[in-house]
Amino acid sequence: MANELTWQSATNNLWAMREEIWQAFLDTLIMVGISTVVSVVFGTLLGVALFMTSKNQLAENKLFYSILGNVTNLMRAFPFVILMIVIIPATRLLAGTTIGPVAASVALSLAGLFYFARLVEQNLRDVPRGIIEAGQSMGASNWTIISKILLVESRASLILSITTLTISLLSYSAAAGMIGGGGLGDLAIRYGYNRYQNDVMIFMVVLLVLIVIIIQGIGNFLAEKLDKR
Known part of the structure; x- marks a missing residue:
């Protein structure tokens, strides 16, 4: 019974690990923060391009849409763990290293970009067609329609x-620990799974x-x- 897990022993163990837990928390914030910003910026640009060049839209282009769509589908279907390994050379080039939260954010950003x-x-397809046509009838440019109406x-x-x-x-950041990304998921795997803690x-x-x-709550609040409507 000496190794039986009790509230006191668990509390003592977690307190002893407080610095490592805090560092893992910061690593997770760095990974998720960087990758979210990059994914939102470039994913929005790609998403707008997909919408604008799709059928019956303002800049319809079947070839361009087909190429963008197929690349997006391919990247979304790519297993994340394999993606991390495949882009290691690019990660080293961009981040200067292949370990740490910043390096892990490269793969996270790439995966998130196409998903977003x-x-x-x-989201843009859900905008009523009549609003877009009203903008066109007033002579609004494509850029104005995108920035002032669609978005x-x-x-x-x-x-x-x-x-x-x-x-x-x-x-995804939990899997990023497999290439030395760190984070809360990595800590859970190393201690909770590998060491049976x-x-x-x-x-x-x-x-x-x-x-x-917390994230979902903030998102729901802002969306509301x-x-x-």
């Missing part, structure tokens, strides 16, 4: 999509669940505030 692009495309009208949906993206990247595993799971709840 499809969400953006779908504004879909802002509540885009916030929810960013929320979904962030939570997905948080889950159930207290660490449970604490990491609870912490990650709380982070997801921005929803004009």
